[in-house]
Amino acid sequence: MTAHVIADDTEALAVAAALADEFRADASARDAERRLPRAELDRLSASGLLAVTVPAEHGGADVGAVTLAEIFRLLATADASLAQIPQSHFAYVNVIHRQGDDRQRKFFYGELLAGRRFGNAQSEAGTKHVQDIRTRLEARPDGSYLLNGVKHYSTGALFAHWIPVLARAEDDDLHVAYVPSGTPGVTVVDDWDGLGQRTTASGTVRLENVPVPADRVLPHHLTFRGPQLHGAVAQLLHAAIDVGIAGGALAEAAEFVRAKSRPWFEAGVESAVEDPLLIQRFGELAVQARASEALLREAARTVDAARADLTDDTAAEASIAVAAAKVQAAHAAVEVASALFEVSGTRSALDSLNLHRHWRDARTHTLHDPTRWKIQHIGRYVLTGTRPPRHGLL
Template sequence: MTAHVIADDAEALAVAAGLAEAFRTEAPLRDAERRLPYAELEQLSASGLLGVTVPADHGGADVRQETLAEVFRLLASADASLAQIPQNHFVYVNVLRRQGTTEQRKSFFGEVLEGRRFGNAQSEAGTRHVQDIRTRLLPLPDGSHELTGVKHYSTGALFADWIPVLARAEDDNLYVAYVPRDADGLTVVDDWDGMGQRTTASGTVRLDAVTVPADRVVPHHLTFQGPQLHGAVAQLLHAAIDAGIAGGALAEAAEFVRTKSRPWFESGVDTAAEDPLLIQRFGELDLQVRASEALLGVAARAVDAARDELTDASAAEASLAVAAAKAHTTATAVLVADALFEVAGTRAALDSLNLHRYWRDARTHTLHDPARWKIQHLGRHVLNGTRPPRHGLL
């Protein structure tokens, strides 16, 4: 595969805006018919966007997190499923940046710049909680490892060239094993049947004694032994997806009211767009979207500041800023996607229009992790000065 290499932040934003417009046209049909976006992901790879966080000394643009968040917001405003697929890609590029050896970074960053995609095999079902990881990475006599387990919600794995697998070693520490999609013993099952995010293919990955060379294993547990931004970066992108869903739903609602809705007979106006009550409601919704986008920008800049000078204090501020953005975008995405029907009226509920995809996507994606715990950490900090814990969901 030959991929374009994006030069800087401005080019990354321009490329993302162009792809969003291209992806928007067929988004309703892809969702309605569950057309998996193989062709669109090839476009994404060829565009060079997947390589924009590769460090400059490895040939990448190393864009700011503020830019990356805006890239995801733009893509999600067009197609939330398509935007979610590369979220884990960037998370696991970041893992290599933090804990990869010199040779691992050189090898994998080269793959990323060529357009190769990382999926994920992280979450498990039926365990005590989300961090109860039971997939095992066991040593073999020749220095390699054997990987065994079952993963669920494996967004992007079906489309990936490499599947990063979160596993525990004999000492119970967490590692990430980077496994090629076609490895012996690895099976990706397309069994995702969520009501929303239908084309993410967030299905099952089965690992049956998969052999992993030592140079494809990264000590992920070390990430959390000092100040870190792993969780903040991952959550920032989730917040950007939610902000994108909200913005996309608001734009769709406005277009529908302008072109398809009738005014209520008591309003005394000629078009629905002139109805003062609708104008008021759109203003309220726009205020919510603007607030979410503003908090997203604040959070992204906090992450960038912490990356420039990483300390316990800067990492904590980044995590809290992202927590605030994530809590707000969660509420806004669901609110605006629901209000679309309120302002657009009865016709908007026609299944053939598939406007409900915004609500289904918002309601599904915002279940990733509970916003109530974001608010808990904000409250603990503002009241008692308690810094947030170090983990991958904050």
């Protein structure tokens, strides 16, 4: 596989905008038919966008959080499923940034620049909670490992060249094993049947005595033993997807009203766009969407500032800023996607139009991480200065 190498932030944003326009054209049909976006992901790989966080000294654009968040927002305005697939890709690139040694970084950065995709095998079902990881890495005498476990919600694994697997070693510490797709013992099952984000292929990964060389295992537990931005960046990208869903839903609602809606007879106007109550509601929804975009940009700037001077205090500021952006974005995505029907009228509910995909995507994606806990951490930080905990979900 070969891929274009993006030079800088400006080019990255231009490429993302062009791909969003391209992906938007068939997004509704892909969702309605549950047609997996293999060709679109190959376009994404070839574009170079998946390598934009590779450091400059290794030949990458080394873009900041502001640019990365905007890339995800742009893609999500077009197709929230497609935007969701590389979220874990960048999260596990960050593990390499932080925990890889020079040889591991050189190898994986080369893979990224060639357009290789990371999936994920992280979450598990039937455990006590989301961080109760039971997949195991068993050390072998030669220093390599055997990997065993079952993963669920493995977004992107079906399309991945590498599947990062979150697992515990014999000391119970968390590690990430980077497993090539097609490795003996790895089975990826396309059994995702969510009401939204239908084409993320967030199915099951089974791991049965999977051999993993020692140099493909990174000590992820060390990420959280000091100030870190792993969780903030991962959550920033989730927030960007929600902001994109809200923006995409609002744009499609406006287009529908302009082209197909009739005014309510009591309004006494000739067209729906002159209806004062519709105008009022669109204004309210636009405020929600704009507030989400503003908080997303502010959170991304805070992450970039913390990256330049990483301390416990700057990391806490970044996590809190991202948490605030995520709360607002989740609310806006669900509200705007639901209000699409309110402002567009009865015809908008026709299943054949598939306008409900925005609400289904919003409702499904915003279940990832409960905003009620983010609000708790924000409140404690404001009242007592208590820093938020260090983990990958904040």
